[in-house]
Amino acid sequence: MSSEDMSSSNLFLNEFSDVSSYKDTACSLVMKLIRSSNDLSRASDHDFLMSFAPLRRRMDTVAEKVLQNMNSLLKQQNLRRDLGIVSWKEADHDDKIEKLIDINDILFERISSSLDEAAGLKKISSEVKSLVPSIRNVPATWNKEDGFVLQESIPTFKQQQKRSSSTFAINHQQTKNIPKPQIKFTDKVDNNPHTPFIPKLRTKPNAITPLPIMFSQLDSRSSDTLLLERHPEILLHPYFDEIEAFEPNENLLKEVKVQVPKSLDETKYLFVDTPDKLKTMIDHIEIQSELAIDLEHHSYRSYQGFTCLMQISSRTEDFLIDTITLRDELNILNNIFTNPNIVKVFHGADSDIEWLQKDFGLYIVNMFDTHQAARELNLPAFSLAYLLKSYCDIDANKQFQLADWRIRPLPEEYLRYAREDTHYLLYIYDLLRNRLIEKNPQFLKTVYEKSKIICQKLYKKPYFDDNAYQNIYLKSRKTFNIRQLAALKSLYYWRDKIARHEDESTGYVLPNHMLLQISEILPRYDDMNCEF
Template sequence: MNSVLNPEAPEFYPHLTSVTQDGYTKVSKTIKLSNHLPAGVSYKIFKTFTDFSIVSCKISNNVVTQSNDIVINELPAVKLKPNDIEYNTEKIIDVNDTILDRVNINIDNVCRVNAPCEQFLQGVKQNQAWSNKPVITKIQVGSTLFIGAKNIPRPQLSFKDPIDNSDSLWVPKISDKPNNIKPLALNILYNEEGEAVGYEHPYKMELDLYQPPAEFISPDPSPPFPPPLEATRFTYVDTEALVDELVSHLETVVELAIDVEHHSYRTYQGITCLIQISTCAGDYIIDALAVREHIHKLNLCFTDPKKIKVFHGAEMDILWLQRDFGVYVVGMFDTHQAARVLSLPGLSLKSLLMRYCSIDADKKYQLADWRIRPLPDELIKYARMDTHYLLYIWRRMKGELLDAVGGQQHLLLSVFELSRQICGATYNKEVIDENSHMAIYLRSKKSFNSKQMAALRLLYRWRDAQARELDESTTYLLPNHMLLALAEALPREVQGLSACCNPMSPFLKQNLVTVHRMLLSCRELPLEPQLYQMPAAVSTMSVPPQLTYKVLDLGHFPDFKEDSINLDQAAVHLDTEPPNQPDIPAFKTPEPGSGSGLNVDAKMFIPPYDRYKQYRSLAQVEEIKEYKEKEAKITAISKGNEYIKTEVLIKLQEAKTLIEKESKKANKKEIEQEAVISVADDGGQTLRKRKISNEKGKKNEPCTEQNTNKTKTDKSKNKNQNKVKNKSEQINVKPFNYKNVNYRKFRDDSEKAHKQPKMKFKKHK
C-alpha cells in the first residue's frame, strides 16, 4: 500500500503495510507447521503422552486468548471458550462472515461495482448503439492485481478445429515437417500391456542429433543493453498477412526470445492466448485466438537448429504449442535451467531481470484473463516485458556459465542438454482412472471412511465428465474444497448442500438434485473394513537415529568393580568400536531362508510386535477377501449376471455329494449293527457265566495275579460290549416329544436313585 491513497492519515499506511506483509508470512508459516501436527486418530494416540497433553493444552489456551483479542474488535459480545471446539468453530465462522461481508462492501464501493457502468449510460443515450466490448474490472489485493471481465465471448466457439475433450488418444496436429532429417511419420507408442499411450515425438531424430552451433557455446564480448520498451518497435500480429511477414522476418535472425500466455479457467484443456517473440528488430505479440489456424507456420524457424530459441521455464510452453498449433522447438536455451545450474538465489524471471537488468518487473498481472479483446495497454506492456530483455539475459548467463569453470564448456552444454530434454516432451491428455481423486484427498489430509471415499470418487468422476462436455475447467464447475466438503458431510437434505458450499457455484445450483441423489446413494453403502494403518501424522514424523550397537549386549566389556576401578582402562574399552553382531545367538540377525516371517519354523528370535504385525496383515487380508466375496454376491444380485447360476450349481453339487456320503454311511452302519447284534446273542450268556463264576471265585479263592489279570480283561471286554450296545441303541433312537413332560418326576427319580441307603448298626451288648 501507499500513503498517497489516504492523504489524511499518511502515517497509517506504512505501518499497515509492514503488518500485513509480516502477518501474511507468519500466518503462512504457522499453517505449514500446523499441517504437520497429528490429527484424528493419531492425535488421540499422542494425547496418551503426558508431555504432549501439557504442551497441547498450553498452545490451545494461547490460541483462544489471542483469538479473543482479535474477535473483540469485530464482535465484542463473542468470547471463545477453551476446550469447546464446536462452540469456538461456530463463533469463528460468524466472525469471518461479518469481516468478509464488510470487506466485500468496501471493495464494491471502491470499484463502483454497484454504480451504473459507463457503457450502460452510453447505451441509454439516444442515437448510440450498444457496445459489445467486455466490461473490465480491476481489483488490487496486496501486490497482485486481478483483472476480470464480463461479456467475453467463448473463443473456442469460433475455432475451426473442434476441441476434443474425450479420453481418446491425442493425435499431433502437425501436417508438415520443415527442417527434417527423417520424414514425418506418426508412430504410436505402446506400454508393456500392449495399450497405446501416445505418439512418438515428430522431431525425435532431430533432437537426438542436435548439437548447438559453435557460435552459441563460444565466449562473446559483453552484449549491449537493450533499449527500453518505449524506444523499441512493437507489432501486434492478428492477421494471416502479418503472420507471413513475421515468419519471413524470423528467417533473417539467429536469436529469438519466446514466451506464451495461457488461460485455463474457462476451458477444460486450456487455451493459448498469446505468443510473444522478441528479436533484435523489435517485439511481436501474436494473437493466438485470432490467427490460430496459421501459427503452424512458425515451425519453419522454431525447428531450425541453426537458430537459438530462448525461453524461461519452458516445460509447459512446449506442451501448449504442440497441443494447440502443432508447433515444435529444436535448439532451445532455457534461462530457468541455467539459473539452476548456476545455483542462483532466485530462479524466477523477476529475479533474473533484477539481477542482470536492474529492473523491478511488475508481476501483478500474472492472474489476468488473457482472453480479453482488445488487450488493455497494461497487459500488452506486461507481455512484452517477458521477452524484451531475455536475449540480453541469455548472453550474460552464457558468459557466467563459461567463467564458472575457467572457460570450459561442459556447464553450458549441460544447460543445452536439459533444454533439449524439455523439447523432447510430448503432450498427452489427462487420464482419469479410479484413483485420480486421491491427489486432492491426500493434499486435504482428511480421514474418510468408505462411504465418504465413495462419494468423493463419484463426485470427482461426475465433475470431470461434465467439464469435458461443457468445455469448462473442473475448478470452475465445482472447486476442490467444495468437493471435499460435500464428500465429508454427506448431507441428507438439499439445504445441507448450500451450507457446505457457500457461496455456491452456478453449476452446482443447476445440479443440486443430481448431486443430492449421488450423496444419498453413497450414504446407503455398507462400511468397508479398513486396514489398521499407522496415521499419516505419525509416519511422517522424523525417526530418531538408530543405534549402531545393542545397548544391553555388553558381554565383550570386562567387569569393573567399584573397589578396583581404573578409569583409563575403562575409557580404552569404551573407545573401541562395538561389535556389529550381538554375542547372544538369539538376537543375531537371521539369515535369509532361516524361517518364515510368522516364526512358525524360524530358528532365530523374532520380537512379539513383529509377529503381531505379520498375523495382523494376514487377518486383514482374510477380512478384505470375505468382504469382497459378499460385495460380489450383492452386485451379482443387483445386476442379475451369471454369478448366481454358478453359485446355485455349486450348492447343488455339494448337496448331492453330502446325500451320497450319508447313504453310504447309513449302509455301513446297518451292516455293523447286524454284526454287533449277532455277536451279542452268541456271547452274552458266556459273558454272564464268566462274570458269575468270577464273583464266586473272589469269595472262596485267594487273590492271585492270574485272577487279577482275568478280571481286568473281563472288565475291558464288558466295557467294549457296553459301548457297542450304546452305539446300537443310539442308532435306533426314536424322536421323543418333550412338550408334555413332567420334568419334576425325572428329577425325583434321579434323586432317589442316587440316594445311598442308610447303614444300620447293631449295638453290641
C-alpha cells in the same frame, strides 16, 4: 540507572549492536528457513509421510505457531486477515497464496517507504493511513475474493499501478461473460480420455527423419483405433530425432558481447492479428540468429486450456501474436522454430513446449531455457521475475499471472507486461551464458542438454485416474468415514465428466474445498440450495 540498563538502552531492539547486525542475523535465519522449506517441499514421499498421525499433529502444531506469528505481525502493522471463508485451514490453496502475495506486497512497500524516509529521500508523512480489508461479494461462495484498500480511498503507488485501467481485472468473475473462443476453433476440442492426442503436424520442415506417410490420412480427432494400433509411430514425437541430433556449435559455446536492450518505449513493436502482419513478422524473425519466445495461456474456462498470446522478441523488435485469431495460421512458424541455426530462448519452457504442440503443431529445435541456466548457476531464485529484477531492475507485476488473456482488445497494461517477458530475455541469455562459461564451460553444455530433454516432451491428453481423489483427501488432512469417502469418489468422477463435456476446468465446475465440504456434510437433496 545501572550500567546494565545503560548498555541495554544502546542496543537496537535491546539485543543487537546496530541495525546492520540485526539485518545480518535476520537474513541468516530467513535463508535457513528457505533452505529447510525447499528440502521439505522436494520430498517425493511428503503425502505418504503426512498420512501418519504423529507427524501430522506435529506439523499442525508448527503450522499453528506460524499462523500465530503471522497474525501478530498483521495486528502490529494494523492489518486484518479476512479470507472470506470460515478459517485459514479451510482456505483454498490458491486463495492462501494470493493473500500472502497481497500481504507481502503491502509490508515490503511499507519497508521501502520507511527506508526512503530514513535515508532522507522521502519526507515523513504526517498522516498514517491504515489498511482494512474490503470484501467484494460474488454469487459463488467459492469464488469470493478480498483485498486491501486504503481508508479514505487513497491508493498507494503500487495499487495505482494495479488499478490504472478500469479494464484491468484479476478475477474470473469480472470476465465471466467473455464468449468462449474455443467454440469457434476449426479444430474442435476433444476431451475424450479414451482417444489419444494426434499431432497436428502435416508437413515437416528441417527434417532429418521424414514424417510418416500415415499423417496425411489422419485428422487431429481421428478415432480409428485400429489404424493407430497398426501405426503407433503416429503417436511418437515427430521431431525427436532432430532434437536429439542437435549439438550447439562452437559459436554458441563461447562468451559473447552482452547486448543491452533499448527500453520498451524505444523498441519497435507490432501486434500481429492478421495474416499480412504475420508475414511481416516472419520476414524479420527468420533472418535472426536468436529469438526470445513466451506464451500466455488460459485454463480456467477450458478443460485442456489453450494459448491466448505468443510473444516473440528479436534484438531490435517485439511481436505479440494473437494466437486466438491466428490459431490456424501459425503452423508456418515451424520453418523457424525447428531451424537448428536459430537459438530459441525460453524461460521455464516445460509447459510452453506442450502448449505449442497441442494448439498449433509447433516444435522447437535448438532451445536455451534460462530457468535451467539459473538452476545450473544455483542462483537464489529461478523465476523470471527474479532474473528481471536482478539483471534489468524490472519489477514484474505478479498480478498478471492471474489475468484472463482471452480479453480482446487486450488492455495496454497486459500488452506491456507481455512484452517485458521476452523483451529483456535475450539480454538475460547473454549474461547467463557468460556466467555459465566463467563458472565451468561444461555447465553451458548441460543447460543445452536439459533444454533438449524439455523439447522432446510430448503432449498427452489428461487421463482420468480413479484413485486421484485420494490425493485430495490426504492433502485435506480431514478424517472421513466410508460413506464420505464414497461420496468424494463419486463427486470427483462427476466433476471430471462434466468438465470434459462442457470444456471447463475442474476448478470452475467444483473447486476442491467445495468438493470436500459437500462430501463431509453429505447434504440431502431437499436440504440443498436449488441454485447450487
